[in-house]
Amino acid sequence: MPGFRLGPLRPTLLRTGRGLRFAAISVVIAVFAVGCKTPGDAAAAATQLSATASMLTGYYAALDTLLSETDQLYQIQAAINPVAPYDTQTKNYVTDTAAEIEKREKVAAALTTLAQEFAKLSGSTASTDASTAAGNLESAVAGLKLSSVSMSASNVNLMKDAVDLIVKAAQEHKERETADSIDKFTAALDTWFKSEEPYYNSIGATYANLTQSLALALIAQGQVDPSSFLAAVFSPYGLTPQITDPALKSKVQAVMIAQVDQKSAALATAQQNATTSMEKSLTEMASRIHLVATDKPMAIRAAPITLAQVQSWISLVPQIAPAAASAQSSSAGTTKSN
Amino acid sequence: MQEALQQLEATYFTLQGQINMLSTACKTQEQRDALSTQYVKARANYWACVNKAFHDDDPQVASLTTKVGAANQELTQAVRQMGDIATTIKNITSVVTLGSQLAKMVISL
Numbered sequence: 001m002p003g004f005r006l007g008p009l010r011p012t013l014l015r016t017g018r019g020l021r022f023a024a025i026s027v028v029i030a031v032f033a034v035g036c037k038t039p040g041d042a043a044a045a046a047t048q049l050s051a052t053a054s055m056l057t058g059y060y061a062a063l064d065t066l067l068s069e070t071d072q073l074y075q076i077q078a079a080i081n082p083v084a085p086y087d088t089q090t091k092n093y094v095t096d097t098a099a100e101i102e103k104r105e106k107v108a109a110a111l112t113t114l115a116q117e118f119a120k121l122s123g124s125t126a127s128t129d130a131s132t133a134a135g136n137l138e139s140a141v142a143g144l145k146l147s148s149v150s151m152s153a154s155n156v157n158l159m160k161d162a163v164d165l166i167v168k169a170a171q172e173h174k175e176r177e178t179a180d181s182i183d184k185f186t187a188a189l190d191t192w193f194k195s196e197e198p199y200y201n202s203i204g205a206t207y208a209n210l211t212q213s214l215a216l217a218l219i220a221q222g223q224v225d226p227s228s229f230l231a232a233v234f235s236p237y238g239l240t241p242q243i244t245d246p247a248l249k250s251k252v253q254a255v256m257i258a259q260v261d262q263k264s265a266a267l268a269t270a271q272q273n274a275t276t277s278m279e280k281s282l283t284e285m286a287s288r289i290h291l292v293a294t295d296k297p298m299a300i301r302a303a304p305i306t307l308a309q310v311q312s313w314i315s316l317v318p319q320i321a322p323a324a325a326s327a328q329s330s331s332a333g334t335t336k337s338n
Numbered sequence: 339m340q341e342a343l344q345q346l347e348a349t350y351f352t353l354q355g356q357i358n359m360l361s362t363a364c365k366t367q368e369q370r371d372a373l374s375t376q377y378v379k380a381r382a383n384y385w386a387c388v389n390k391a392f393h394d395d396d397p398q399v400a401s402l403t404t405k406v407g408a409a410n411q412e413l414t415q416a417v418r419q420m421g422d423i424a425t426t427i428k429n430i431t432s433v434v435t436l437g438s439q440l441a442k443m444v445i446s447l
Binding site for chain 1: 347351354373374377418
């Protein structure tokens with residue numbers, strides 16, 4: 001049998017929770033190895049799972065950035081227009097939504113770490129890091145289930161059940177059941193993401209709608225300096241524009257309004273495309289894990305190509321929302337380590 | 339997206355997109371206060387449901403969703419035409435009141 005070999009599990013380890021997780025990881029690697037038609041399939045599957053989960057982490061972090069920015073935009077709007085105050089109830093809803101997205105980010109991060117540990121293993125035993133990573137994934141998924149504002153509770157339960165099955169199957173040395181559980185987990189993750197996709201897109205659309213509304217209001221009030229807008233004309237000559245003619249200002253404003261409308265639509269579309277690409281990547285990943293778990297060869301070794309499109313949007317977010325992205329980056333250590 | 343949330347989003351987005359123009363159109367403080375109250379309610383209705391689910395098979399949810407959908411069409415028309423601001427605020431109040439009833443039916447876990 002090519003691939004990894006599972007060493008004997010010590011009875012004392014199996015009697016403890018840590019031992020169970022240790023056993024789970026060992027069996028996982030063994031099962032991936034059992035299912036592989038080539039020695040590299042297990043490692044390739046783990047690497048691909050890691051890349052996909054890592055991108056999912058980045059996707060949620062970017063959504064979280066948009067929510068932080070939305071919170072700030074509501075405060076700005078309240079200062080500009082007294083008819084649109086930022087009430088405590090709405091602020092709490094926005095905060096709760098951000099907290100839910102952060103929980104999903106933690107699940108994705110825990111899955112990334114676990115997959116990285118799978119990819120590193122090449123011998124007959126699992127590292128304690130892998131054991132810890134499995135425990136962290138269990139905790140992160142359990143956190144979703146306990147949420148008071150949980151989205152798609154039934155799908156969260158499917159993932160929780162799959163994680164529980166991995167541990168249980170390992171305790172009973174049922175390698176095939178463990179493979180099925182991993183397969184079920186990635187499938188449940190995919191289904192869960194699909195069920196929440198409209199909510200993610202709504203968050204992106206809200207951000208685009210709000211920035212557009214504020215930008216148009218400020219342009220209409222003549223509170224936008226068109227100098228940077230005209231930079232394309234004057235920068236080659238080192239000149240700075242100074243528009244004093246009201247008629248010309250009005251014409252430039254009309255062009256700026258059209259640009260804001262166009263870019264707002266592009267912002268929402270870019271986020272929706274990233275969501276679609278992320279969903280496709282998760283589906284592709286789940287199908288590859290299914291191949292490995294059902295003793296079929298995994299022909300494609302590269303990460304899902306749609307991940308590049310997700311990365312493109314993730315890279316864009318710090319540019320469109322630099323303040324929130326910077327604030328989150330500085331507090332990332334606290335958030336991510338929980 | 340579930341139809342119910344989609345309609346609450348439509349109400350909120352319409353008001354968010356036009357809030358500055360509507361504010362400017364208000365002639366009295368009373369109108370501004372009324373507009374402010376309805377805008378805040380519409381936004382809260384949307385955010386209250388953005389990460390929750392509805393029972394799509396509940397006839398009450400279906401009925402209210404249809405009513406909010408129809409009211410949204412009237413709202414869009416009223417805002418686009420921007421005739422009498424007092425009438426427009428009545429239209430807004432009507433759709434937001436229905437939206438509040440719908441938002442109350444969201445599943446709380």
